[in-house]
Amino acid sequence: MAQKFLEKGYEVTEHTEKADIYIINTCTVTNMSDRKSRQMLRRVRDLSKEAIIVACGCYVQVGEEELKKIDEIDLILGNNEKKDIVEHVEKYIETHQKDTKVDDVMYKKDFVEFGDITYTEKTRAVIKIQDGCDRFCSYCIIPYARGRVRSRNPKNIISEINKIAQKGIKEIVITGIHIASYGKDFDNKYKLIDLLEEINKIKGIERIRLGSIEPLLITEEFLLRLVKLEKVCEHFHLSLQSGCDETLKRMNRRYTTRQFRDIVELLRKYYKNVILTTDIIVGFPQESKEEFTITYNFLKEIKFYKMHVFKYSPRKGTKAAQMKGQIDGKIKEERSQKLIELSNINQKTYNVQYVGKKVDVLFEEQKDGIYKGHTKNYILIHCNDIKNDLNNNKRTSNTSNKEIENQILTVKCIKAHEEYIEAELQ
Numbered sequence: 001m002a003q004k005f006l007e008k009g010y011e012v013t014e015h016t017e018k019a020d021i022y023i024i025n026t027c028t029v030t031n032m033s034d035r036k037s038r039q040m041l042r043r044v045r046d047l048s049k050e051a052i053i054v055a056c057g058c059y060v061q062v063g064e065e066e067l068k069k070i071d072e073i074d075l076i077l078g079n080n081e082k083k084d085i086v087e088h089v090e091k092y093i094e095t096h097q098k099d100t101k102v103d104d105v106m107y108k109k110d111f112v113e114f115g116d117i118t119y120t121e122k123t124r125a126v127i128k129i130q131d132g133c134d135r136f137c138s139y140c141i142i143p144y145a146r147g148r149v150r151s152r153n154p155k156n157i158i159s160e161i162n163k164i165a166q167k168g169i170k171e172i173v174i175t176g177i178h179i180a181s182y183g184k185d186f187d188n189k190y191k192l193i194d195l196l197e198e199i200n201k202i203k204g205i206e207r208i209r210l211g212s213i214e215p216l217l218i219t220e221e222f223l224l225r226l227v228k229l230e231k232v233c234e235h236f237h238l239s240l241q242s243g244c245d246e247t248l249k250r251m252n253r254r255y256t257t258r259q260f261r262d263i264v265e266l267l268r269k270y271y272k273n274v275i276l277t278t279d280i281i282v283g284f285p286q287e288s289k290e291e292f293t294i295t296y297n298f299l300k301e302i303k304f305y306k307m308h309v310f311k312y313s314p315r316k317g318t319k320a321a322q323m324k325g326q327i328d329g330k331i332k333e334e335r336s337q338k339l340i341e342l343s344n345i346n347q348k349t350y351n352v353q354y355v356g357k358k359v360d361v362l363f364e365e366q367k368d369g370i371y372k373g374h375t376k377n378y379i380l381i382h383c384n385d386i387k388n389d390l391n392n393n394k395r396t397s398n399t400s401n402k403e404i405e406n407q408i409l410t411v412k413c414i415k416a417h418e419e420y421i422e423a424e425l426q
């Protein structure tokens with residue numbers, strides 16, 4: 001949406017600044033996200049009484065009626081309208097007529113094409129390859145906000161990445177709502193692996209990172225082809241959610257811990273330096289002490305590099321929100337703390353193994369004199385003395401961010417911390 005405005009000559013500002021138009025791309029993944037979206041919509045009105053305020057995105061998709069009650073909003077637009085965002089706003093500028101346009105996404109069969117998006121706020125570009133999800137996990141509202149699986153035409157994806165590569169971007173992140181389902185609506189004749197093989201050939205792109213993936217995507221057949229793609233990063237974010245089969249069943253996740261363990265073994269067999277990260281929900285309805293202990297022990301065994309731990313929060317409109325046996329907030333907090341501790345230990349232990357090793361880092365930013373970037377397997381690296389190193393030990397005060405940003409450089413790891421490794425340029 002930012003790019004669409006830029007193409008028409010608008011300027012994009014920070015959301016905290018005074019602007020003429022505010023586009024709030026709402027999220028609805030939890031009740032809290034809904035609340036934050038509403039707060040943001042009201043807050044921007046305080047920044048400017050005259051501004052045009054647009055609510056779009058997933059909360060609009062499932063909470064249209066609630067949003068209509070908020071006077072501050074001028075336009076309410078569903079997910080399918082985002083591609084025409086500028087036209088909607090310009091119509092409002094002419095007519096000053098409040099409007100709501102929200103299609104029922106459940107009946108949509110085609111991916112909504114935005115055109116080649118090359119606008120990126122970060123060093124790495126996010127490439128959307130599909131929309132929607134058919135999995136219906138019992139806690140999740142996303143299938144209702146995003147609709148069924150719709151895959152993006154591979155030609156458009158390749159065209160977009162080519163343009164991004166021409167801009168000098170080296171790393172892309174393949175993303176979507178459920179990327180493992182890519183191609184399902186092409187009768188499975190062209191799947192994610194076919195697409196990745198084509199992307200791997202694009203000149204200029206040096207790293208292909210996969211966004212969160214469904215564990216069941218990883219089969220030996222898939223890995224035998226994937227491992228040949230040298231640009232694919234050895235970092236896989238496998239959403240596990242629980243390490244207990246009973247909890248997984250209630251969550252309507254479609255794998256068992258045994259299958260998951262086999263998948264992890266396969267990944268570790270094919271990728272020597274693989275880093276695995278995951279999402280875990282604690283305090284899911286009816287998660288007993290025993291179930292949590294099973295989860296904890298499973299996680300201890302798997303040793304994820306990092307776990308994103310979420311305390312279950314009931315999402316209105318989902319099956320899990322209606323389940324008996326909702327867990328007390330204090331228990332959720334305790335369980336969450338236990339898993340965060342485990343995650344921190346794992347991360348530090350893994351980082352320590354890198355001390356003394358040389359790694360290639362794609363530098364992303366400089367903040368307070370510290371240069372930050374990630375390795376191919378997604379370890380965060382901090383370098384302090386790049387100014388000196390880059391200038392052959394001649395200290396200068398004007399080495400700019402741009403000199404280092406978006407460069408892949410070799411560094412030597414010198415000290416491991418929980419969240420990152422300190423390193424020096426080689």
Ligand code: SF4
Pocket residue numbers: 133134135136137140141142143177178
């Ligand atoms: S697979 Fe992911 S997006 Fe789809 S329903 Fe489950 S949690 Fe939601």
